[in-house]
Amino acid sequence: MSDPAAPEPSVAPSSGMSRNVALAAVTVCALIWGTTWFAITFQLGSVPPLVSVVWRFSIASGLLFLGCLLTGRSVRLTRGQHLAALGQGAMAFAISYGCVYLAEERVTSGVVAVAFASMALMNLILFRVVVGQRAAPVVWTGASLGALGVLVLTAGELSGSRLGPEASTGIALALVASVASTVGNFFAWRGQQQGSLVLPSTAWAMAYGSAILALVGLATGVEWRFEPTFGYVASLLYLAVFGSVIAFVLYFSLARSRGFTLASYIGALTPGIAMLVSVVFEDARFGWPAAAGLTLVVLGQVLIVRAPRAG
Numbered sequence: 001m002s003d004p005a006a007p008e009p010s011v012a013p014s015s016g017m018s019r020n021v022a023l024a025a026v027t028v029c030a031l032i033w034g035t036t037w038f039a040i041t042f043q044l045g046s047v048p049p050l051v052s053v054v055w056r057f058s059i060a061s062g063l064l065f066l067g068c069l070l071t072g073r074s075v076r077l078t079r080g081q082h083l084a085a086l087g088q089g090a091m092a093f094a095i096s097y098g099c100v101y102l103a104e105e106r107v108t109s110g111v112v113a114v115a116f117a118s119m120a121l122m123n124l125i126l127f128r129v130v131v132g133q134r135a136a137p138v139v140w141t142g143a144s145l146g147a148l149g150v151l152v153l154t155a156g157e158l159s160g161s162r163l164g165p166e167a168s169t170g171i172a173l174a175l176v177a178s179v180a181s182t183v184g185n186f187f188a189w190r191g192q193q194q195g196s197l198v199l200p201s202t203a204w205a206m207a208y209g210s211a212i213l214a215l216v217g218l219a220t221g222v223e224w225r226f227e228p229t230f231g232y233v234a235s236l237l238y239l240a241v242f243g244s245v246i247a248f249v250l251y252f253s254l255a256r257s258r259g260f261t262l263a264s265y266i267g268a269l270t271p272g273i274a275m276l277v278s279v280v281f282e283d284a285r286f287g288w289p290a291a292a293g294l295t296l297v298v299l300g301q302v303l304i305v306r307a308p309r310a311g
Helices: 019-043 049-070 079-103 109-115 119-131 137-159 165-193 198-220 230-258 260-264 266-282 288-305
Strands: none
Touching: 019 049, 019 079, 019 109, 019 230, 019 266, 049 079, 049 198, 049 230, 079 109, 079 165, 079 198, 109 165, 109 266, 119 137, 119 165, 137 288, 165 198, 165 230, 165 260, 198 230, 230 260, 266 288
16 A cells, blocks of 8 residues: 555656647547447347457457567566456456446446446545545546536436336446446556556456456356447447557556546546437437536546646
């Protein structure tokens, strides 16, 4: 456990990523992940969700290992780095995305996206309680505004619908996924403390996550299938290349530089993008609560980004 007076990662960057670069990384990740929720719906059907997740992160980890080899980066990790990558893979990729795909079989992609929108606040609480790291009051305010904005943004939608057992299960799965991703962030931070680099550690984490889900599939008798249709293959490649390789490399690079709270705030921005995608492709309509909620989310983002760096 670190010194209780140590600053929270979001305000104590370990490298020199500027605010403009950080904002660009947040924007790119939010745009990618704001569309992946919809892309996942093309993965649901004849292929079991667990199998689709295995295909996705197997491809992504393979591409990351290849990228390491092509750029001369070693993929060897120490024992401590491997343990951190194993924890990250189990929580952030196996449990989290396994639950995400199962949740999207029961509720809309927008509702699942919303469950991840409070991860900035979850990260603040986790790092404060477990590691003893502190954040400036403005960071707590920003994260809380984001969580409140998401609540306002979706309150009308959720209160106007009658949630049956399937939908309730879907929401519970989405919440489990968001908590698992938060714990995965902690293991990623542990890997950073062990000196692991972003590309090899992420490659191993995705490989571990895929292997864990594959073992679960073999143990439970899941039918291993692949759907050779344009929609399935195109969405799988988009999710693997953009939603996994590009977005997660940017995400973890941002987290190491500007902190996991700022990086996790991407989850508060994606529901608005996911809603826009629903408007364009699913003919959805949203009223003033959505506008009010998005305003709070953006205000919270501004506060977190502009938080002073600890000396």
